[in-house]
Amino acid sequence: SQTIHQWPATLVQPVGSPLSLECTVEGTSNPNLYWYRQAAGRGLQLLFYSVGIGQISSEVPQNLSASRPQDRQFILSSKKLLLSDSGFYLCAWSVSLAGGGELFFGEGSRLTVL
């Protein structure tokens, strides 16, 4: 069966420090991969998605970047964190959504920038 893991689960970082969140998927190949952010309140904002290695689509211009160094690995990074980067970050995977795939989420990473 397929599983998704992301880490770290929680982190507290000072303003201006770098960030790296990692996400891996097991039990499938060539998945679509996604990073969402959930700020204070409820909405989920799509940050980046990837339909294959080296293919990254950015949804919102911001202080963050994403990379997909391997088929089932997705990394969210920042060189210098801002206070506004605080939030709950969720990695997700799917097979083709247009083909009827369902989205599955990791456990989330809660980031506090001080």
Add this chain to the structure above:
Amino acid sequence: GIQVEQSPPDLILQEGANSTLRCNFSDSVNNLQWFHQNPWGQLINLFYIPSGTKQNGRLSATTVATERYSLLYISSSQTTDSGVYFCAVEPGGGSEKLVFGKGTKLTVNP
């Protein structure tokens, strides 16, 4: 882009009550899913339902694609049903991304 509106934004129930959550979307969609986010933040798939009706235990969902809405029914609610329910859609055209509504926060009191 496509707009996804969920109602009501907040709902408080007594255990055992039934409820209906609504999701309206502004354009045709390829894919529609309902999720439940528990109080610890975990998002769980409930239904993949771009059209038609599905049932899973006390939960059921109906999507009327031609009228651009979906409904999630919760019967005999339990305290463990508390959390936020999200509707998410993939716009037509094969964008390969889900756009989420702002959610309905459900609180079920014992």
